[in-house]
Amino acid sequence: MLAGPRLALSHGTGYLQGTWEKAYQDHRRKVQEARPVVDSRAPPTLSHLRLKLGKLKLEEGRLSVIDRDNRLLLEKVSCIVRTGRRTRSGATCVHRSGN
Template sequence: MLGGPRLTLSHGRGYLQDTWEKAYQDHRRKVQEARPVVDSRAPLTLSHLRLKLGKLKLEEGRLAVIDRDNRLLLEKLSRILRPGGQTRSGGTCAHRSGN
């Protein structure tokens, strides 16, 4: 469609015809040089959405509880395994009947 429809005027043909022809050629050139404008990149993610500080804080608290429980278990085991260590503070255990 490079030729396209042409507007012809019976009077004043020269200047207006040249102006319209130039405008049409400029338009055709711009259409040919047009590039796609669709942005196919991934959307930007904000750092506070990626970092998730609340989740890290909960994880830190959970790990602190696990460390504390592990320390308590280790202390109990070391108390039991000490030479002559007893599991109960005080005297001997009284055996109870299951009946």
């Protein structure tokens, strides 16, 4: 181990200087024995960032529009099938507005 700088005290107390040197040597030993610590884990993600409620709400709205359009198309097709393909010639199909 490397010897650290010696502290020279003017009043010459060997006990205090020995205590400081021991503390310094303990510090130097701990620095030499220190191992690198690297945290390679992913940072924790917050639940509101994983769930994305806004995206789910938009998707639900889009699916409801698709379901409504499919239902309207099904009604039109069933009307055509019932009337024997005479929709423009005066058949009694109920046309519902898309609005």
